[in-house]
Amino acid sequence: MKYAIVGTGARHQMFRNAIARNYGNRHTIAALADVNAHRLTLSAEWVKDNASRDVPTYEASDFDRMIAEQRPDTVIVTTPDFTHNEYIVAALKAGCDVITEKPMTTDLTRLKSILDAQRESGKSVTVSFNYRYTPARTQLKDILLSGAIGEITAVDFRWYLDRVHGADYFRRWHRYKDRSGGLLVHKSTHHFDLLNWWIASTPKRITANGRRAFYTPEMAKALGLDGRGPRCHGCPVADKCDFRLDLEADAALNALYLEAEGDDGYLRDKCVFADDITIEDTMQVQVEYANKTSLNYTLVAYSPWEGLEVKFHGTKGELTHRHVEVHGVFGGKRDHAHQDGMTTELHLAGGLPQSIPVWEGSGDHGGADPVMLGYIFDKENMEPDRYGRSSNQVQGAWSILTGIAANRSIATREVVDVDALLAEYDISLPRG
Ligand SMILES: NC(=O)c1ccc[n+]([C@@H]2O[C@H](COP(=O)([O-])OP(=O)(O)OC[C@H]3O[C@@H](n4cnc5c(N)ncnc54)[C@H](O)[C@@H]3O)[C@@H](O)[C@H]2O)c1
Structure with a gap:
């Protein structure tokens, strides 16, 4: 299979390296595109050095010519979030399948253009939700699927970004709401996707609060x-x-x-305390799902530690997972938590809390990236996925809808009905 990658920044390296090195016997990088000639050349040199191939490079404005000349089967989109739609739509219209980084896009106008182009072209869109593949998070899906806690009624989910990782979202394009959708879209797309998948439902009504409290x-x-x-x-x-x-x-x-x-002129290290930042660093969201499950969600981007806490309440008991990724953070000093940083506990009504040995993996994002890449680039040799982890444009859309609706709720102080929001933009989306 032939792949073209648009956007040759930090994240494209995961896809490029997997195609050129791990799966080079069956896949090739047919072309690279970017607005920045320096990064484009760096990436092409890497391919030359590591896969002995001269890969054609294109100015991003020549994207259509790149497709016409190199005829890739699939286009991988790893540009800043607000530009994903442009390349997803152009690639679909040219008859290519698409793999896009998260968030699939940042607003409803862009979302509609992607959904329309996918429907008209019949080609596939894969959203690379690597978090689903982290072994410990797949394990939560496994436990929930087993019915251990009965019917899931409510979820408390808190995600903390520390002062090294969290600050990084305030340095470049992420810090502008019109380029990333804010953290509730850019970052929380992962979390809301996990929730949609874990509880097998989709968001219906949303209220949110958010403000920039720290990076000021x-x-x-x-x-x-x-x-x-x-x-x-x-x-x-x-x-x-x-x-x-x-x-x-x-x-x-x-x-x-x-x-x-x-x-x-792309500056990677703008001051995190600048006045022109338009995203929040402190956000709380309440969601009512189609299956009546309710959610309380918190995202803070300046915590003294990094990780997550999630508690599923069910008719038979509770399932709680806590992952302390790093702690002791300040001034760039970070200490990675050891294995005991990840705990899962099942507490059934009438019994004592029971500690569950946590599934482990190795590789980036807690062992998620290698598993996801296997399912993307070597599916035939992977076990059938009983957890349904691969995501298309529908899951991509639902994962951003909570954040988009939450942004609207922050701006209007009102409860946002997701169906009404979709109707406003003439978007029809199957509910999972
Ligand atoms: N799944 C994950 O865990 C994960 C992790 C990091 C980043 N990401 C996603 O990957 C994407 C890229 O992030 P990154 O950190 O590599 O960003 P980056 O800024 O390092 O790289 C983006 C690249 O796109 C290029 N670019 C900018 N505007 C463009 C345009 N209009 N057309 C073509 N190219 C353009 C830039 O020159 C740069 O080379 C984002 O959508 C981000 O959300 C996902």
């Missing part, structure tokens, strides 16, 4: 960062800022971003 100019002042510059590179107070991202000190970041700035 006022906080910079309180931290003694008066006189800060617009970015870390060359910032007069960089030495005393715990949030500094030192691009020069990291060979990979230096090559991918600092050395590429001349081409398009």
